[in-house]
Every structure is written in structure tokens, then in C-alpha cells.
Amino acid sequence: MLTNWAGNVIFGAREFHQPSTVDEVRALVARSERIxxxxxxxxxSLIADTQGxxxxxxxxxxxxxIDSAAMTVKVAAGVRYGELAPFLHSHGYALANLGSLPHLxxxxxxxxxxxxxxxRNGNxxxxxxxLDLVTAQGDTVTLDRASGAVVNLGALxxxxxxxxxxxxxxxxxxRVYRNLPELDLDIFASAYSVSMFTQWRGESLxxxxxxxxxxxQTQAWQGKQPAMAPMHPIAGMPADSCTPQLGEPGPWYERLPHFRLEHTPSAGDxxxxxxxxxxxxxxxxFQAINGIRERVAAVLQISEIRTIAADELWMSPCYQRESVAFHFTWIKDPAAVLPVVQAxxxxLAPFEPRPHWGKVFTMRPAVHPGFAGLIELYDPAGKFRNPFLDRALS
Structure with missing residues (x-):
């Protein structure tokens, strides 16, 4: 039985493949009906599920x-950020930002x-x-960032x-600071990257x-007392899985993620x-969520609030708008969690929320009209479609 990391998705694939060359990928795609x-x-979410x-x-x-003249790095698709980052750093380079997990x-x-x-950091x-993409006929095409295909959901x-x-x-x-009395948007502009954590048990963070x-460095945090020992976002979890926090400078890739590559933050639970x-x-x-905080807190492990810069990527949740993302790490109980997600x-409906494509949601996401044209061009028979995409893109 093949599952995702959390175990909430059991893949329905008839066969699982691990090709070792791009030519093998091309041949596999060419002969497959659904992939x-x-x-x-x-x-x-079920974004990667398939019956094929x-x-x-x-x-x-x-x-x-690395192409030092172009200031780019070409990376095989299966490489994880936690593998790429130290390689880049060893050659004197960096990525502008990283997610909270280097395991992706x-x-x-x-x-x-x-x-x-x-x-000021985009996603x-x-x-x-x-990106180099193998399309439905087994051909390889290279598409640039202006093509609309970067955030592609695996649909192309x-x-x-x-x-x-x-x-x-x-x-x-x-550094980690404790007990901010309320959501202050100016705090997000006070450093290169800022994350706020709350259990939704009151107004404070x-x-x-x-x-x-x-x-x-800015002056915003001078005089404020940081935590004196390393912390995990979830109370009671060991902080040794987290990246160094006590103000000691270190390489970008050892500080921008919240968690270390050699640790599994929560074992998928x-x-x-x-x-x-x-x-x-x-x-x-924030105030709207706070209005149902008892329901949220009852099935919550921790919630994180972050800002992300606007972008021009058609299917990005930050397309043409500066955004704040409200992230929820729930207990592993879909029956209890889904009604709260719907609530x-x-x-959030008055604020036109956009969900993260890889997380649990029930709403219908916004779809850029140009993306349908890309699907028609690169996958007219729906070889890369699945029920998740059928619902999301219809």
C-alpha cells in the first residue's frame, strides 16, 4: 500500500514506477493512458492520486x-531542497527563500x-x-516563467x-519571541522572514x-526579550528537530527552514x-477566524501565519496580490477536521481566500482562464488529469 507522508492519502495507482533516466520517463508517459x-x-490533498x-x-x-553567468541552477525534479541547498552554498550561492521543511x-x-x-519574498x-516537461506524447518541452506553466499542479x-x-x-x-499581544502586520516587515504561531486560544500569538x-538587521526587535532556549512551534515537541534559533548567524539554508533535514518534525501524524x-x-x-477559535482549537496542533509577496504565476495563490497565509496543522482525524475546514x-469567504493546492480544503479554487488553454495544448486527452483536478479545474 502506497501512501503520502501523512498516510491520509492511499494512492490508487495500478502500478508504481521509479524510472532512472529521462528517456524511461518519456517512454512511460507515451504508453500510459493515465499517469x-x-x-x-x-x-x-489528492492532487497526485491516480488510478493509472x-x-x-x-x-x-x-x-x-550551476550556470554562474545566468545565475541559475538546473536541478533534477526529484532533488530535495535539503540536498540542493548545501550544494549551492558550497559553491557560494543561495536560493532567495526556502519553505519550512527542507524535505520537499x-x-x-x-x-x-x-x-x-x-x-518581499515570493513563493x-x-x-x-x-522547467523541462514531458508532455502527453512523450515529448520534452522547455517552458519559461512567462508561459503560465510554472505552478502547473502536474496537469500539463x-x-x-x-x-x-x-x-x-x-x-x-x-530568534524566537514569545506572546505577541495581537496580530501586528508591521512585524512582518521587520525582518527578512517572519512566522507567527498561535493555538487560537486567545487574541495573543x-x-x-x-x-x-x-x-x-532592523531596529524593530532591539530591547525585546527573545526566548532563552530553543523552541518547537508545538508545545511539548522536542526542539532538536528545529533549526538554530538563539541569534547565532549561520548559512541561509540552516536558518530559513524551521526544521532540520535529518529530523522528521511530526512523523506525519x-x-x-x-x-x-x-x-x-x-x-x-484574523478576527473572523478568532470568532470560531473554539472549534479551530479543538482539532488543532498549531497554526502559522506568514506573508508572501505577489507574483505573476497564473495558478499561484498569490497571483497579483500580496498575501497573508493562515496555515493550520490539524490532528490526524479527517472526520473531525473537515467540518472545521468548511467553517x-x-x-474567510468575504476575503476571497485561495487554498494551498497541496493541503486539505473543500472550496472551489480560483482558476486562471489561460491555464485551460495550456491543458488543451499539452494534454488534450487528459492523460495527467485525476478527480482532484477535474473538480478543481472545472
Whole structure:
């Protein structure tokens, strides 16, 4: 039985494939009637499920090829950020941002617009310069960031390589502060990356994780007392799975994620949902969620609030609007969690929420009209479709 990381998705594939070359991927796609690619398995939705062929790209050669003139790196689709980042750093380069988990595959995270935090940081897909995609006939095409195909949900083909923008390596320091009395949007602008955590048991925020680029620190946190020992976002969980927090500068890839690659944060004992609203309406959205906080808290492990810059990626939840994302790590009980997710969607409806494609949601997402044209061009027979995409894209 093949499942995702959390075990809430049991894949219905008739056969599981792990090709070791791009030519094998092309041949597999050409002969398959229905096929989907699975990344690192960290999606909680049915986005990668299929009744046909399921393919993992982890056995492809781990290509990581730097072009210093173009300031890009070409990466095999199955490479994880936790593998790419130290390679880049060893050559003096960095990515602009990382998600909270380094365990994610590059192709899977960018296809679903997974993100980190920072007022001026886009989601991980905004670093994609181009991607190499195997389309329905087994052909390989290279599509650039202007094509509308970067956040592709696996609906256009199977990405076998992704080319990312890079920049010079930098240092980050990280501190955790406790008990912020209320949501303050100015705090998000106070550092390179800021994450707020709450259990929705009151107006205050339990923790604020502040990640500052060394040499670009602000004055906002001077005089405020940080936590004196490392902390985990979830009370009672060991902090040794988290990245260093006590203000000691370190490489970007050892501070921007919340968790270390060598640790599994929660062993998959959770479900997750996330909803993006306009940054300008973040306080009102916070108050709307706070209105049902008892229901939320009853099935919650922890909630994280982050900001993400606007982008021009058609299927991104941050398409053309600066956003605040409300993330919920739930207990692993779908029957108890789904009614609360629906209640959240209703409360957030006035703010036109957009869900994270890889998380648990029930609402109908917004779909850019141009994306249907891409599907018709690259997958007219629906080889890469599944019930999840049929509902989401209809």
C-alpha cells in the first residue's frame, strides 16, 4: 500500500514506477493512458492520486548544474531542497527563500506554489526560470516563467528538471519571541522572514520566529526579550528537530527552514490546511477566524501565519496580490477536521481566500482562464488529469 507522508492519502495507482533516466520517463508517459508524478509525498490533498500509473522521479540522476553567468541552477525534479541547498552554498550561492521543511522535492514544491515567509519574498515557484516537461506524447518541452506553466499542479505533464534563479550566499540569524499581544502586520516587515504561531486560544500569538539577514538587521526587535532556549512551534515537541534559533548567524539554508533535514518534525501524524487572503485584509481575516477559535482549537496542533509577496504565476495563490497565509496543522482525524475546514472557508469567504493546492480544503479554487488553454495544448486527452483536478479545474 502506497501512501503520502501523512498516510491520509492511499494512492490508487495500478502500478508504481521509479524510472532512472529521462528517456524511461518519456517512454512511460507515451504508453500510459493515465499517469501522475508524486514528489516527496508531503501533499495532504489528492492532487497526485491516480488510478493509472504513479511515477516517482527520485531515481533520476541527481542533476545540480550551476550556470554562474545566468545565475541559475538546473536541478533534477526529484532533488530535495535539503540536498540542493548545501550544494549551492558550497559553491557560494543561495536560493532567495526556502519553505519550512527542507524535505520537499523541488518539482513538487514549485508545482504547488509552496512557500516560506517574507513581505518581499515570493513563493518557491517565483524562483523558477524554466522547467523541462514531458508532455502527453512523450515529448520534452522547455517552458519559461512567462508561459503560465510554472505552478502547473502536474496537469500539463511530468517535470523532469527545473531551472532556478540563484544569488550569492548569505547568512541568517534566527530568534524566537514569545506572546505577541495581537496580530501586528508591521512585524512582518521587520525582518527578512517572519512566522507567527498561535493555538487560537486567545487574541495573543504564542511565538514569533524572526529570521534576519546578517548585515541587514532592523531596529524593530532591539530591547525585546527573545526566548532563552530553543523552541518547537508545538508545545511539548522536542526542539532538536528545529533549526538554530538563539541569534547565532549561520548559512541561509540552516536558518530559513524551521526544521532540520535529518529530523522528521511530526512523523506525519497530522493533516494540514492553508488559506491565502489579501495582506490588506489580514487583520479582518484574523478576527473572523478568532470568532470560531473554539472549534479551530479543538482539532488543532498549531497554526502559522506568514506573508508572501505577489507574483505573476497564473495558478499561484498569490497571483497579483500580496498575501497573508493562515496555515493550520490539524490532528490526524479527517472526520473531525473537515467540518472545521468548511467553517473556516465560510468565515474567510468575504476575503476571497485561495487554498494551498497541496493541503486539505473543500472550496472551489480560483482558476486562471489561460491555464485551460495550456491543458488543451499539452494534454488534450487528459492523460495527467485525476478527480482532484477535474473538480478543481472545472
Amino acid at each position: 501522475k508524478a508524486v514528489g516527496s509525498g508531503h501533499s495532504f 500509473d504513479l511515477v516517482s522521479l527520485r531515481q533520476l540522476p541527481p542533476l545540480m548544474e 522535492s523541488v518539482a513538487g514544491a514549485t508545482a504547488t506554489a509552496t512557500h516560506g515567509s517574507g513581505d 518557491l515557484a517565483t524562483s523558477v526560470a524554466s 505533464g511530468i517535470a523532469v528538471a527545473v531551472t532556478l534563479d540563484i544569488e550569492p550566499a548569505f547568512q541568517i540569524s534566527q 504564542d511565538q514569533v520566529w524572526v529570521k534576519e539577514r546578517v548585515g541587514a 497530522e493533516l494540514q490546511s492553508e488559506f491565502f487572503v489579501p495582506r490588506s485584509q489580514a487583520v479582518q481575516a 473556516l472557508e465560510e468565515e
